[in-house]
Amino acid sequence: MSIVVAGTIAFDSVKTPFGECERVLGGSAVYAALAASVFGPVKLVGVVGKDFTQEQFRVLGDKGIDTEGVTVGEGNTFFWRGEYGWDLSNPDTLATELNTLEGYQPRVPEAYRETPYVFLANIHPSVQMQVLEQMPRPRLVVCDTMNYWIENTPGELREVLKKVDVCLLNETEARMLTGEKNILKMARAVHAMGPPYAVIKKGEHGAVLSTREEVFCTPAFLLESIFDPTGAGDTFAGGFLGYLAARGKTDTASFKKAVVYGSVLATFAVEDFSVRRLAALGAADLEKRFAQFRQLTCF
Amino acid sequence: MSIVVAGTIAFDSVKTPFGECERVLGGSAVYAALAASVFGPVKLVGVVGKDFTQEQFRVLGDKGIDTEGVTVGEGNTFFWRGEYGWDLSNPDTLATELNTLEGYQPRVPEAYRETPYVFLANIHPSVQMQVLEQMPRPRLVVCDTMNYWIENTPGELREVLKKVDVCLLNETEARMLTGEKNILKMARAVHAMGPPYAVIKKGEHGAVLSTREEVFCTPAFLLESIFDPTGAGDTFAGGFLGYLAARGKTDTASFKKAVVYGSVLATFAVEDFSVRRLAALGAADLEKRFAQFRQLTCF
Numbered sequence: 001m002s003i004v005v006a007g008t009i010a011f012d013s014v015k016t017p018f019g020e021c022e023r024v025l026g027g028s029a030v031y032a033a034l035a036a037s038v039f040g041p042v043k044l045v046g047v048v049g050k051d052f053t054q055e056q057f058r059v060l061g062d063k064g065i066d067t068e069g070v071t072v073g074e075g076n077t078f079f080w081r082g083e084y085g086w087d088l089s090n091p092d093t094l095a096t097e098l099n100t101l102e103g104y105q106p107r108v109p110e111a112y113r114e115t116p117y118v119f120l121a122n123i124h125p126s127v128q129m130q131v132l133e134q135m136p137r138p139r140l141v142v143c144d145t146m147n148y149w150i151e152n153t154p155g156e157l158r159e160v161l162k163k164v165d166v167c168l169l170n171e172t173e174a175r176m177l178t179g180e181k182n183i184l185k186m187a188r189a190v191h192a193m194g195p196p197y198a199v200i201k202k203g204e205h206g207a208v209l210s211t212r213e214e215v216f217c218t219p220a221f222l223l224e225s226i227f228d229p230t231g232a233g234d235t236f237a238g239g240f241l242g243y244l245a246a247r248g249k250t251d252t253a254s255f256k257k258a259v260v261y262g263s264v265l266a267t268f269a270v271e272d273f274s275v276r277r278l279a280a281l282g283a284a285d286l287e288k289r290f291a292q293f294r295q296l297t298c299f
Numbered sequence: 300m301s302i303v304v305a306g307t308i309a310f311d312s313v314k315t316p317f318g319e320c321e322r323v324l325g326g327s328a329v330y331a332a333l334a335a336s337v338f339g340p341v342k343l344v345g346v347v348g349k350d351f352t353q354e355q356f357r358v359l360g361d362k363g364i365d366t367e368g369v370t371v372g373e374g375n376t377f378f379w380r381g382e383y384g385w386d387l388s389n390p391d392t393l394a395t396e397l398n399t400l401e402g403y404q405p406r407v408p409e410a411y412r413e414t415p416y417v418f419l420a421n422i423h424p425s426v427q428m429q430v431l432e433q434m435p436r437p438r439l440v441v442c443d444t445m446n447y448w449i450e451n452t453p454g455e456l457r458e459v460l461k462k463v464d465v466c467l468l469n470e471t472e473a474r475m476l477t478g479e480k481n482i483l484k485m486a487r488a489v490h491a492m493g494p495p496y497a498v499i500k501k502g503e504h505g506a507v508l509s510t511r512e513e514v515f516c517t518p519a520f521l522l523e524s525i526f527d528p529t530g531a532g533d534t535f536a537g538g539f540l541g542y543l544a545a546r547g548k549t550d551t552a553s554f555k556k557a558v559v560y561g562s563v564l565a566t567f568a569v570e571d572f573s574v575r576r577l578a579a580l581g582a583a584d585l586e587k588r589f590a591q592f593r594q595l596t597c598f
Contacts, residue, residue, distance in 0.1 A: 170312050184523050206518055207503040210403035215593050219505055224483050256598040298597055299555040 003245045005033045005129040005238065006045035006279050007121025007144075008101065009052070009070065013081040014273060016088065016228050024274035025056050027078065028121035028144065031231035035238030035265045035280040036119070036288055037063040039246035045069035045110045045131060046123075048073055048074035059279050068109045073100030084134045088229050089203065108134035108188040120164070122146050125156040132163055140250055142166040142241045143195070144233065150176045158193060167195040168237050174200045183208055184215065198257060201233060201238070209259045216256045221267045221293055228273045232266040235278065239265030264289050302536065303411050303468070304332040305418025305430040306443075307400065308351070308369065312380040314528050314571060315387065317459065322577065323573035324355050326377065327420035330530035333536030333577040334564045336362040337585055338545035342411045344368035348375035348399045358578050366573045367408045372399030387528050387578035388502065407433035416544040419463070420533055421445050424455040431462055439549055441465040441540045442494070445585060449475045450461060457492060467536050468492040473499045480508055483514065498539070500532060508558045515555045520592055521568045527572045531565040534577065538564030563588050 013022050017232060036207030043066040052072065060067055067287060078101040078153075082091035106127050116139035120128040128143065143164040149157050150173060157177075167190050180187035181183045183200055187210030190198040198210045206219040240262035247254050263288065271277045306328030312321050332341045342365040349354075351371065359366055377400040381390035387428030405426050415438035419427040427442060442463040448456050449472060456476075460466060466489050475478060477488035482499055489497040492510045505518040539561035545551050563585065570576045 065428050092479060121426060136310075173584070176425060182523060184521050205501070206516075208518075208521065215595060216598070217521060218507075218598070219507075219516035220485050220509065221515060251420070253598070261598055296596075297453060299517070299552070299559055 001116050001245045001248055002041040002043060003036055003117035003119060003241055004043045004045060004069070004108070004115045004135070005029050005119045005121060006069075006106060006108075006128070007032060007123045007234070008078055009044075009046040009048050012081055012230060013079075013276065014091075014228055014230050015083040017084070017086050018225075018227050018271065022207065023274040026061060026080070026231060026274060028123065028231075028234045030060070030275060031269060031278065032121045032238030032241075033060065033065050033235035033237040033277050034045055034063055034121055035243030037065055037185075038239070038265070038283060039176070040050070040243035042066065042242070043109055043115060045106050045112070047071040047073050047078075047100045047104045047106075049073055051076045059275065069106070069107065069112055071107060073104070075099050081206060082230070084229065088226055088262075091230075105132050106134075107279060116140065117241055118142070118159070119241045120144065121237065124182050125149055125160045126249070129239055132160070134270065135146045140165050140241070140244065142168065142237060143271070144168045144237050145173065147173055147176055161190075162194040164195045166197040166199060167193075168199045168201065168233070168240070170201045170203065170233060174198075186212070187215070190299060197255065201220070201236060202230075204286045207236070207259055207263060209255055211252060211255070212283035214252055216252075216259060218259055219297060220298065221263060223267055223270070226270045229270050231269050231275070236262035236266040260293060261286075261290065264293050300415050300420060300544045300547055301340040301342060302335055302416035302540055303344060303368070303407070303414045303430075303434070304335060304341045304403060304418045304420060305326050305333060305368075305407075305427070306422045306533070307377055308343075308345040308347050309377045309379055310350070311573065312378075313390075313527055314382040316383070316385050317524075317526050318572065320572040322378070323529060324358060325502060326381070327530075327533040327573060329359070330421045330533035330568060330577065331418055331537030331540075332359065332364050333362055333410045333574050334534040334568070335541030335544070336364055337538070337580060337582060338541035339565070341541070342362065342368055342414060343366065343407075344405050344407055344411070346370040346372050346377075346399045347419075348372055350375045355374055358574065361579065368406065369412055370403070370406060372403070374398050377508060379417055381420075381529070383448050383528065386532055387525055405430050405433075412429050415439065416540055417441070418461070418535065418536060418540045419443065420536065424452050426446055427459045428455065428462075431459070432483065434456045439540070439543065440463050441536060443467045443536050446475055448471055452472075456468070461493040465496040465498060465538070467490075467498045467500065468533070469500045469502065469532060473497075483509070496554065502533060506558055506562060508537070510551055510554070513551055515551075515558065515564055517558055518596060519562060520588070520595065522569070525569045528569050530568050532575045534568035535561035535565040535576070560589065561583075
């Protein structure tokens with residue numbers, strides 16, 4: 001079954017200790033859509049500028065990503081410039097140019113509205129809400145966010161969370177959102193805000209899935225080198241929901257495997273700048289690494 | 300099959316944000332021996348002072364721990380006073396009194412010498428070496444250490460490592476010992492020092508087992524509250540080797556399960572001060588939490 005992914009479409013300029021790249025394709029919805037496309041059809045909702053070329057549309061189209069929901073606004077595409085230190089955790093943001101993202105009102109095409117699976121990738125919560133308002137009865141809604149919205153638009157974010165089935169957060173964001181320090185307490189506080197499922201991502205230390213009844217933990221795949229961590233969380237989310245949509249089930253066993261597929265897909269995203277590795281990823285690559293992950297973690 | 304555990308026997312005074320205790324039973328060999336005793340017979344090698352009472356010997360004896368290898372020296376038992384902050388990671392050491400540990404030369408009783416499994420718990424590497432010299436042909440030797448010995452007696456520690464099958468380290472210690480930052484590279488550097496198996500403990504983030512051919516990762520059991528982390532690493536080690544000795548196999552599948560049993564046992568150790576919870580632990584408690592751990596991590 002197909003999924004709708006709504007979020008940012010961006011050009012990123014990124015510097016890591018291993019190299020740098022200028023104005024390459026990025027954005028929360030782009031990483032997520034490419035990751036999800038490994039499992040099946042994806043419909044994209046977002047906004048770009050006049051500088052978004054056919055070449056970039058082709059990267060998406062080649063993966064079967066429907067871009068009817070991508071608005072082409074006046075001006076340039078949202079731009080982010082960031083730099084990572086040796087620890088490859090929080091990057092320094094050197095520039096953010098909202099451009100066409102400023103005042104963006106998402107338009108969900110008629111053909112998207114009955115899509116059962118929805119991923120609200122990281123973007124202003126009012127945009128997330130507008131997307132949901134145009135989708136009358138999704139089967140499963142997954143939502144990501146970031147520290148900026150937790151701090152600056154907490155009321156709007158809380159309203160979105162009331163309508164969401166799965167909330168994805170990294171550990172720092174979960175702490176900010178809930179005020180809790182313990183992972184289990186964080187997850188319960190997220191459930192109390194609405195979402196019956198919470199996924200707390202711990203970066204190189206793996207991820208925790210919490211349902212109201214059960215908790216599941218997975219370590220991260222051990223990588224010898226990480227080239228560029230940009231988009232790893234978005235990729236995780238896209239893989240997570242892409243797997244669930246392809247499987248067509250939302251039982252706990254499927255959720256657990258979805259967390260593992262998300263983790264495995266994220267390991268590809270960080271192997272190269274931008275979406276290069278994701279765009280070149282085949283199902284066989286994914287299944288091979290999934291099998292390695294099972295061997296790495298099962299006893 | 301039985302195991303020999305050699306290391307410190309101590310009185311600890313510990314303060315955590317949740318309470319404090321004065322001069323309670325502790326020490327690397329005590330935690331490890333109690334953990335291993337869940338699986339089978341344990342023979343203890345260490346030194347105590349005149350202040351070590353029948354009550355303390357009884358805690359060990361009640362678990363079937365053989366104390367013929369415990370030397371009773373003049374003066375008092377080794378004493379440590381430490382305090383943990385809210386993050387419960389590295390404690391501040393407020394006092395260390397070596398007492399009978401000063402100049403201690405371990406004596407391995409005749410009846411211990413053919414024991415196939417040996418755990419060299421954290422203690423001066425020259426003591427670890429003297430224990431090994433008295434044990435002509437152990438089947439498997441596991442060694443723990445700490446930052447202090449890595450910094451202050453690196454040459455002696457390296458000599459011990461040459462004779463060891465499994466080296467246990469926490470992540471900080473592994474970084475200090477090897478100079479590497481990446482877990483996989485740390486593990487390979489440990490292998491190059493001798494041990495064909497390395498276990499790198501990441502505290503609340505789980506543990507990594509590395510063999511020369513394979514890597515295994517496990518998350519930590521999620522706990523809502525940790526009362527006192529003292530001895531968690533020693534308990535992990537005791538559980539790890541105790542399981543291997545009971546199983547009588549040293550194939551990779553057994554090593555993986557040993558890591559899980561070590562992790563599970565450590566969760567009991569931190570639930571109360573001193574060895575109280577470990578001393579009261581039954582096989583049924585352990586198997587129940589092992590099953591929970593499997594559900595928590597398997598997909």
